[in-house]
Structure formats: structure tokens, C-alpha cells
Amino acid sequence: MGRPTQHSRISIFRYSSTPSLQSSRGYFLISIRGLRKWFDSRRGRVEALRGIDLEVTEKEFCVLLGPSGCGKTTTLRCVAGLERPDAGELEIAGTLANSAAQGIYLPTEKRDIGMVFQSYAIWPHMNVFNNVAFPLIRGRHRIPKDQVAEKVRIALKLVQLDGLEDRPATDLSGGQQQRVAMARAMVTEPKILLMDEPLSNLDARLREQMRVELKKITKAVGVTTLYVTHDQAEALSLGDKVCVMYDGAILQMAPPNEVYARPASLFVAQFVGEMNFVKGYVTGPSQVECPLGKLSLSVPTGISVASPVTLAIRPEHVKVNSADGMASGLSGNITSKNYLGDAALLEIEINGVTLLAKLAGDSDLAVGQKAMVNLPSHRWHVFP
């Protein structure tokens, strides 16, 4: 890998890694340390961000996931420079963009970013071509006039909108506006792409289609992406790394499979994926008593005997067999069945606790039947 040349800037949508960053800050393209932000409202100070630490490496797709008001959009807008943090530091591509302590604030227009807004923010007085060309003509990365058309063409081809150059922005469908917004954000080949719930205004089918495409495009181009969503399915399918946020803090930062398989806290377990919860209390070093009986599970260190805990298990890990005498396990009644086509959801009542079980395909079990339920001990999560 040679030194970045002038040519690498011009090469369209083919990002080369920039070794100069490696020495100073590793491959971190976004580096956030102790970011805090508060708003003064009538009811006093509201902490929007309570100290965010986050690092995004080059070409990584990082998703900020959380319910509304958790601070994910504020974090994104701080990276964009649209909000000024009250404390902490922010580095973009090795340049200090924000430092509350040193009073440094790099204005949005000087940051090497592209951004897709929730409302798409397509300029209504311009056509598609002018929307995409605007950053090249008026922005930071001005290029010679004769190259603009070619760049715009390639960007539109990337989002499969070639041929719509002359369409007025007000005549575009939601999905098309979304694509124009993508093309506009990427046309300058920014180091960092920021996306603020870009799919939330699309209908369900289009959203899934765009999700797949979005992943393809960002991977093909190799742009480092910070993506905000409240949709956990979107986060799991898109992210190389998922940060679950709540109340202005990051609760867990891990690859999606790890967030799903090993939620770090009760909130993450509740927020990501379906989960059964059972209240209980610790009775021994690896024993928990709950309405389902005494269960032998590994209790995390730090939870003392006799303290109350919440047990959690995913529906797909609840094993259900018909009670034909051969099967062992807990005995319960099937109280409802919800057939989904590729799977069936069963609600099973055991000792006054209702557990949700997800079985692949259809099953012969029906409402009113007795069933034997197995709960593998290594599938349980224990939260204080």
C-alpha cells in the first residue's frame, strides 16, 4: 500500500486506506472521548449525553441503536458538527474537530463527512443532477467543471438512479429521494458517512430492500459509516459494530451477534430481540430459585447470594416437546399459538409463568395441549 497520491482522491468510490493515520491514531476514523452535552430546559438541566466514548475504525459500519431520546442522534449531530458538545473531545480522521476544553470547534462545512438525513433534505428548488452536483460545485471538494457531470453520473449509477438527472426534486418518490440523498452524501467521497435513521420514512418492504442495498453500497465503496436507528433488526443486519444507547450513555458496544447472544445488561436484553423474563433470586453459587423451580445456572460474579435477579432466555432457545411420557422437563400448558409461516410462536404457561417459544416451521402442538419444556442452562442470561 503506497502513499496516498492525488490520484487516490480522484479515483471514484474506491477508498484507499491512509497509512498516515495509522501511526498517530491507528485506523480510527472517528474517535470520541468523554463527550457530554446538556440542554437547559425550564425544568432544569437535561443531560443528553453523559460521557460517550466511541471509536470507529476505517471502513467500519457502526450503528448507534436505542429508543428515542437516548442521545443517538445527538451523538451523530456532534460528529457532524451540527451540535456543539459541552465537554469531551472528538477526532475525525486524525484531526481534532471538537475539544470543549481547548475551545476547538471545526465547523460542519470543514469536516470531511457526508450525511443522509431522516427527512432526506433534498433541496426542492433543484433537480436531481443539481442536488448531487451541489457539493462538488459549491462545497469543500470543488472540482473542475468538466468533471462534475461524470462524478454525478457515477454517483447516481451507484444508487441506481441513472437517467433521472433532470427530474425535479419535488417529483421524486420517498425511495428515490432516499437514493438521491445517498448519492449526494457520497459524491465527494467523504471519509465518513453519517446516516440519521435514513430508512424510517420508507414503507416496510422498501425499507428491507434499501437495507440490503445500503449495505452493498457502503461495503463496495468502503466508506466508514456511523448510522443511527431505533430499529434493532436494522442495527443487527447492517452493523459491523452495534452501540446500544440508553439515557445518554452507551450500554454495550460489540459486534451484532455478540449483542444478541450476550446482552450486557437487562436493558439491552429487553431492547434487542425477543426475550422471556423470569424474576428470581440467587440461592447458591450457581443456583437461582424462581417460579419455574430451582435452576442451576452460572451466576455472574458480583451477584451475591439472596439478591434478586432477572433471568432471561430467548424464545428460540425454549425447547418444546409434546408430553407423551418419554420427554422430560418442565410440564406446561399451551395457551396460544401464533403461526407465522416460517415459524410458530407458542405461549406456554408453567407454574403461573408464561414463556414464549419459537419453533422453526410448523409444529403439531396445539392450544390446550400439555407440553414438556426444556430450558438449556447455558442459554439463560442472569441480570441483577
Place this chain on the structure above:
Amino acid sequence: MKAETVSGSFGQLFDTKKVNGVGLFAGGLTVLLVLMVGVPLLMVILMSLRTGFPGEGGPLTLANFMAVYSSPGTYKVLLNTLLFAAGTVLVTISFAVPLVWLLMRTDLPLKGTIYVLMTVGILIPVFLRTIAWILLLSPRIGLVNQWAAQLFGLDRPLVSLYNIPGMAFIQGVSFVPSAFFMLAAAYRTMDPSLEEAAYTSGVSKFQTFLRINVPITWPAIAGVMVYLFMSAIAVFEVPAIIGFPARILVLSALIFTSTNPPTGLPDYGLAGAYGAVMLVAGLTLAYFYVRLVQQGKKYTVITGRGYRPRQIALGRWKWAALAFVMLYLSMEVFIPFLVLLWASLLPYLQLPSAEALAQISLNNYETIFDFVDALPFINTAILMLAVPTGTMLLAVLVSWIVVRTQVSFRGSLDTVAFLPHAIPSILLAVGLGYLGLAYRNIFPVYGTIAIIAIAHMISWIAYGTRTTNGVMIQVHRELEEAGKVSGASTSRVLGRIVLPLVAAGIFNSWIWISMLSYREVTMALALGTRKNLVISTIVWQFWGNGWVPQVAALGVLLVLFAVLVVGILKIGFSRFGGEFASGN
């Protein structure tokens, strides 16, 4: 089986009957509105084609038009009108646009107070503001010129208001609050991320302002400019109070003097011929206004969550910005009010001095009833109650049909109700006056307070229906349907669900129309006789007689009463209806 078909056809019959009932009602209402709006306009056209007194009959003739358009004086008047209107728009826009930006986007301090003072600005009648500024800047009696003569020994006045720029200045300042509220409403529907998208594309703040903000806001600003131009062509107060003495005539002043000449007989034919030009100009501009508003709507994008844009920190410019706002508010509110207050406390207008301070008294207030009897006060009270009640009643019925029913001509009904926006009030009044004079036997209200009330209602039905449309749209149809589905009767649904939700908005407009009627002078003057005087026309008469201290005293009372009424109602209102009212 049989029973079913019978009940089926019965149901059908009942349904068609019901639709017909609504349709019939809607038809009747449309006819009423068409008559209210159309007949005065028809009268303007009719009078332009007739010579002689109203009701004299005679053949239709183009003599009036020939007389008017062969006179070179007419073109001078048209030029004056255009210059005055253009100047007014210039003044208004150069204050209103920065004000909208400062109040909507920056961290300017004292925003709440500024909003209140702008509302007060609307409540000060334009003719009182004009009079106050004359007391300050008149070449002869104006305080500034007196003071300049004293101080520098000038033998010529320092400044004079008696010219077109002076007229445009006063009128322009008076238009600022309405322009501000129109622009602010348009601004609120605009998506702030359009601007942020430019910043994230690496575009500088200046380029963003030039290439994004200006073009996107342009339809809204242009729409307001056209609206202001249309209004400025039709206004009468400033042209009458400043223009007449300075011999600067504009169209509205000519129309008024033709029908109310200081000497000689009224000539409705000439007024009609002048009015026809104004009408054509007004309707043409209204058409462009509607077009621009539609274009502006196309530019408003449905945004995701209502992310409030970051307020721009003014930093050390904060005080300069506040000074600008205060300069404007001084011209709009403080200076006019203080000048009137000062003049009202003195036996004659004089510069502040120890001598003047010694003469301060409430004498002018105490002796007001030596100059005026109780009738104008009673008449004004009648207007303040009857006009808003009648207007809102009509507006609610119109909006109910436009928003809630499927009547095929509901769109036309809405257009008819909007039309008075484009009709100059002076024309409306002159047309109604002609109707009252020429067809006394079928429209026997000439010279009564009723004819002024009718003129006011026609004039503000447009404003009334705009607000009731908005209020009705806000109350989603499903709220009503949810009530019906839960088993409540139609009357109960209306009383318990719809009415509480719309009451706040309707009450709000009721107060506003009451206040507009209270301070209105153009139509009251054009339709005025000795029997239907109202307070505003009394002040006008006082001014005509040169009774400056009495004008000032009555003017101060007029403003204080309005501010008090609106203040008390708003405060009381926010106590128990605040959450609904906040939407308006």
C-alpha cells in the same frame, strides 16, 4: 327477506334525503356568501357605468371611464399609488425578514416580550400611528422640527413626513407585524435539515444562505410581498391623513373623495371608474399570491421528527440585533404611544420643558364628553359584539361544509369565502353604500350601524374561514368517528368532543375580529353618517377639526382599552384553555 329489502330502501331514501339536506344547506350558504361578496362588487361596476345620483337610473354609459382615463391627473395618481405601494413593501420587507430570522433562528433575548409588543403593534390603529408621527415630524407643528429650529435656528423644517417616502415609511412599519406572522408561519413548515444538508456537503454558511435559504424561502417572501402590495394599493388611512394635506393623491383617496367630497355633490360614477382599476389590480395580484403560496407549499417537505433547528448564537452581535428590534418597536409602538400620551396631557402640543411639565394634567380626558356623546361608544360596542359573532358563525358553517362534508361545490364555497382578502375594503364600503342608497327599499340600512357591521363581516369572513378551516382540520375526523363508534349520539359527539376541541381556536379569532372591528376606520368612514359614528370615526373627525389634545386623549384610551381587553382575555384564556390554544 322482504323486510330486509324494505328497510334497505328506506335506509337509502333516508340517506339521500340527508345528503340533500346538507347539500341544500350548503347551497343556501353559498348563495348567501356569493350575494354578500358579489353584490357590493357588482355595485362598483354598476356605478362606474352610471352617471348621476345612486338610484336615478338612466342608461349605462362609459362616460365615467372616458372622464377618468382622458385626464392626465389620473396617471399621476396611478404613479403615486404604485410608488407608495412599492415603497411600503420595501419598508415592510426590510424589517420583517430580519425579524423573522432573528426571532425564529437565533438566541435573541426577550423573544416573548417582543412577540407581545408586535401584537400591541397590530392593536394600535394605523391612523393613530400616522397622527402620532405627524405630531413628531410635521414640518410646521412636528416636535422634531420645533426642536431642531430651537436648537440650530433652522429656518426650514429638518424632516417632513408629507411626501411619498414618508407615507410609505408609516404604512410599511404598520404592515410589519402581519408580514412577520405570515412569514413566520411559512418558515415553521420548512425543514431545517435542508440547510444542514448543505453544511455537511461542505458548503460555506454564506453560500448556503445564498443558494439554499434564499431560493427556498423566496416563494414565501414573494407571496408576502405580493400580498402587501395588494394591500398597500387599497389602504386609505395613511394616504388620507398625510396624502390629502400634501396633495399627494392615490387611488383609494380619490375613490373616497369622489363619494365623500369636502364640498359639492358625491360622484359615484367617478368612484366606480377608479374602483374598477383597483379591483382589477387587486384580483390580478390575488391570483399571483395564490400561485406563489401553492409553489411554496410544494417546497415544504414532510419532515421526520420535528427536530428543532439549533439556535444560532449571536454572540457579540446580540446587542446590535436587539437594538435593531428595539428600533423597529420604537417606530411601531413606543414612539407613537408616547407622543400621543404626551400630547394628551397638555393643552396644546409643545416640546418637553419645565414649562410644559408644569401644565401636565388629565384635563383632556376629563372633558372628553364635552366633545362627544355616548352614541359612538354604543355603536362601537355593537360592532365589537355583532361583527365577530356573525363572522365566526358564518365561518364555522362554511368550514364545516368545506372540511367535513362531501358536497361537490365545497371548493367553490371556500374560494368565495377567501375572495374578500382580495377586495379593497374601501371598494367594499363604497359598493355597499351605493347599494344602500340606490336600493333603499330592499336594503334599508344606509346610515345605520348595521351597514358598517355588514361591511366588516364581509371583509373578515376570509380571515374567519382561514382559522376555522385550520381548527376543523386539526380535529381529525376519526376523533369524531371514535365518539360515534363508542355509542354517543351526533349531538353529544358535537357537544362533548368537537366543540371543546375547536372552542379555543374559535374564541381566539372572535377576539381578533372584535378588535379589528373596534379599530377599523376606512369602511366606517366611507359608510359614515351622523347617526352611525363610531369611536374611530370620532377620532378622525377630531383630527379634521384640529383638536389635537382630544385626538391624543381619545387615542390613548383607544389603545389602552384594546391592550387591556386582549391582555385579560389572553391571560384568562391560557389559564383554562392553554393546551388547545397553543396550536394557534
